[in-house]
Amino acid sequence: MTEDKRPTPGPETQEPETREPETRESGTQESGTQEPGTQGAGAESTATNRKGSSGARAAGSEGHVSESAAADQDAERAEESDAAAPGTAPVDSAPIDVVTVSDAQDRTSADSLSAFTSLSVPLDPSAVPPAPTEPPAGWLASHPQATVGTAAEREPGPSAGGTWGAQEPESPDAPVGAEAPAGHAEQAPVGSERRQRAEGPEPAASLTSDRLVAKTAAPPVGGWRRxxxxxxxxxxxxxxxxxxxMQRALEHRIAVRLGERxxxxxxxxxxxxxxxxxxxTLLGMALADLRxxxxxxxxxxxxxxxxxxxxxxxxxHTARQLVRDRFEVTSFAQLSNYTAREGSRLDVLASDADPMVAHAFNDADYRAVTDILGRYYSIVLTDSGTGMVHSVMEGTLEKADAVVLVSGGSVDEARLASETLSWLEAHGREDxxxxxxxxxxxxxxxxTRVSVDEIEEHFRTRVQHVVRIPHDRHLAEGSQVDFAKLQPAxxxxxxxxxxxxxxELTED
Structure with missing residues (x-):
């Protein structure tokens, strides 16, 4: 390579001739590989060539550099090119704009990185990706997208909404169970399906034993079945x-709630x-044991x-004493001192043993006692005296919700019981x-030769229910009644x- 050095004729400054910068391919071989010893030298030569090219362009643009100075720079650039890549022929090509520094970065310290950052490399506008919403024509073909997702999602092109490369979000108002759009993976339902009910989640009261505990049949009570x-x-x-x-059905009927009265x-x-x-006594024990x-x-x-x-x-204490102390009894514990209970859940309020004192027990006393008992008991049974015209009977019938009429198995006992019903009807108590x-x-x-069946049929013509209590030796003793000692019948x-x-009480 020869350089044309012409002497300067005088002090006048002439514009240097415009000549193409000469470059050499550094570090390249026909086989496409580079020897290990020449890789660093090729990178250094490339940087030097860029520096010389930049200086030449600056001198040509300003027009104030002398011809001798330009000649010296050309000679120096040629010598450096020959030293960096001996045996290579010059190649006329455009200036190198992209620098590969993968190998140079391993040997370059942090202080020398400024040499690369200070370089002014012109960028090709076609190499810069535009905004996602406005892709230029032909850019997708030369720059395919590298996205993560399914094959359908990696396909380039605008979405259904007209926005390039964007996926339309799912609408929050989409109904439950609707098909997902194409290209979307099916999502597992979150939570229980019962949360989607219109009435909302289940309350805690729905967790009952009937729902959660498995049912098992109880063993039979007795006999060959057990x-x-x-x-x-x-x-x-x-x-x-x-x-x-049938016995259990009767017990269930007895245990029914009667309300607050x-x-x-x-x-x-x-x-x-x-x-x-x-x-x-029998009626009270049956009610107390099953309620x-x-x-x-x-x-x-x-x-x-x-x-x-x-x-x-x-x-x-007796009923008469309770009447006397009725203003001092303010709790069930105090009332328990006037009642008796032993061997049964039935409480009993006795009468006075002295007939002269008991005769003073009248209608006002009965009302006062029943008012106190009504505060603490649900059912009050009254063992009324013989007859229907004594003083206590008026208050007894006035407060009665139902009556039990007792008759014997003889002719006169049955007739008197039937006359009692006639007396109630005559006094306006048809209810x-x-x-x-x-x-x-x-x-x-x-x-006896009395037909009890005929007596029973007579009373069924006047009332709805008739019950026959059979003869029991335990009851015939006339002593304390033990409900467990009675005959099954x-x-x-x-x-x-x-x-x-x-x-009858629940029908009110």
Whole structure:
């Protein structure tokens, strides 16, 4: 390579001739590889060539550099090119605008990076990606997108909404269960489907034992059915007999709630000795044993009553004393001192043993006592005295919600009981007659020639319900009644009587 050096004719400054900068390919071989020893030298030569090219362009643009200075620079640039890449021929090409510094960065310290950052490299406008919303024509073909997602999502082109490269978000008002748009992966439902209900989530009250606990049938009560259940280790359960199921139905009827008001049931009879006190005791024990609330039986006989004698337990106070202390009794604990309870859940309020004192128990006293009992008991049974015209009977019938009429198995006892119904109708208490329950007490036994069936049919023509209590040796003793010692038929009759009474009370 020869350089043309011409002497300067004088002080005048002439514009240097414009000549193309000569460049050499550094570090290239025909095989496309570079020897390890020449890689750093090629990078350095490239940077030097760029520096010389920049100086030449600056001198040509200003027009104030002398011809000798330009010649010296050309000679120096040629010598450096020959030293960097000996044996290579010059190649006429455009200035190199992109510098590869992958290998140079490994050997360049942090202080020398300023040499690369200070270079002014003109950028090609076509190499800069435009805004995503306005892609130029032909840019996508030369610059394919590198996105993450499914194959459908990597395809270039505008979305359904007209925005290039953007995915339209799902509408928050989209209905549950609608098909997802094409190209979107199906998402698993979040939470339970019950949260999508219009009424909202389930309340805590819905977590009941009936819903959460598995049901298991109870073993039979007795008989061969129970033996078969345990013999097969519980695999065979034929259930209870019809008799047991009917008994449970009666018990369920007795346990029904009666509301917030106290109910009063008097036990009436116009003749003594027919078992009025015995029926009151049986009815009270059946109600108290099968109900969850409180039941009390009160002896309101103006004469000497025997209700406390037929019930276990003894109380130190009587109904007459309760009347006297009625303003001091303000709690159930205080009232318990006047009642007796032993061997049964039935509370008993006895009458005075002295006939002269008991005769003073009148209608006002009865109302005062029942007002106190009505605060703490749900059902109040009244063992009324013999007859219908004594002083206590007026208040008894006025407060009565239902009546139990007791009759014996003889002719005169049945006739007097039927006349009692006629007396109630004559005094304007047809409501009590419609709800009356007649009890035929067979305490004397069935040894007579009286047809008890005919007596029962007579009363069914006047009232809806008639109950027959069979003869029981335990009741015939005239002592304290133990409900567990009664015959099964007697207990069944008592439970049936209690169920009928509750049925009448629930109809109010």
């Amino acid at each position: 033996w078969l259940y345990f013999a097969t280790l519980g695999y065979v359960n034929v259930g209870d007999s019809d008799t047991v199921r 106290t109910r009063y049931i008097p036990v009436l009879s116009r003749k003594g000795g027919v078992g009025k006190t015995t029926v009151t 969850e609330d409180r039941v009390i039986a009160m002896d309101a006989n103006p004469d000497r009553g025997t209700l406390s004698d037929r019930n276990p337990g003894r109380a130190s 009590l007659v419609r709800k009356a329950i007649v009890v035929i007490n067979m305490a004397a036994g069935d040894g 007697t207990r069944k009759a008592a439970v049936e009587l209690a169920a009928l009474v509750v049925d």
